[in-house]
Amino acid sequence: MIEILAISGSLRAASTNSALLEALAANAPADCRVTIYDGLGRLPIFNPDDEGERTPTEAARLIDAVTRADGIIVSCPEYAHGVPGGMKNALDWLVSRDAAVGKPAMLVHASPRSLYARAALAEIMRTMSFAMYEDRVVEIALLGRKPAEVEAILSEDANRQAMREAVLGFAEFIGDER
Numbered sequence: 001m002i003e004i005l006a007i008s009g010s011l012r013a014a015s016t017n018s019a020l021l022e023a024l025a026a027n028a029p030a031d032c033r034v035t036i037y038d039g040l041g042r043l044p045i046f047n048p049d050d051e052g053e054r055t056p057t058e059a060a061r062l063i064d065a066v067t068r069a070d071g072i073i074v075s076c077p078e079y080a081h082g083v084p085g086g087m088k089n090a091l092d093w094l095v096s097r098d099a100a101v102g103k104p105a106m107l108v109h110a111s112p113r114s115l116y117a118r119a120a121l122a123e124i125m126r127t128m129s130f131a132m133y134e135d136r137v138v139e140i141a142l143l144g145r146k147p148a149e150v151e152a153i154l155s156e157d158a159n160r161q162a163m164r165e166a167v168l169g170f171a172e173f174i175g176d177e178r
Ligand SMILES: Cc1cc2nc3c(=O)[nH]c(=O)nc-3n(C[C@H](O)[C@H](O)[C@H](O)COP(=O)(O)O)c2cc1C
Pocket: 010, 011, 012, 014, 015, 016, 017, 018, 076, 077, 078, 079, 080, 081, 082, 110, 111, 113, 114, 115, 142, 143, 144
């Protein structure tokens, strides 16, 4: 079983990024398990003084989850042409650890815009030595859609197929990186 950890950069209850990740999990191939990370909003603000023995429980949980995962999928909104603070904060907790080094990662997109955040996130994650999978791009336009519309779009056969194929391609990439 290939274990994939999915992280949404949005804390909104009706987040389209979180909905996309839940749909990816539901449509993943049989030999892939996609688990959604739910601790983003509980992470304290990163402070290098709080590493090592002082690492906060939630940060340790994140580091452990990333370490144990075979790969990471991130879906993240853009705020004011940047990566939302919560997402950057989560990544900051991983910077000086081994968890990210060589860890396969894939970005997926719930908005056709967000081009600054996409580029910034890719640059940040490459700098942290994540092994970025960039062969296949999943972009499903959910921006501004109501939850019922989001559910309908994510249930469309073509989108389900695209999500399945993307996770499949990412799983093959993970296999190649091992
Ligand atoms: C404070 C704020 C700032 C935003 N700034 C941008 C922006 O600069 N560029 C952009 O493409 N979208 C921007 N958006 C739109 C969000 O990226 C978009 O609504 C996204 O789909 C929300 O994701 P979610 O549904 O997962 O919460 C902004 C939204 C908020 C709330």
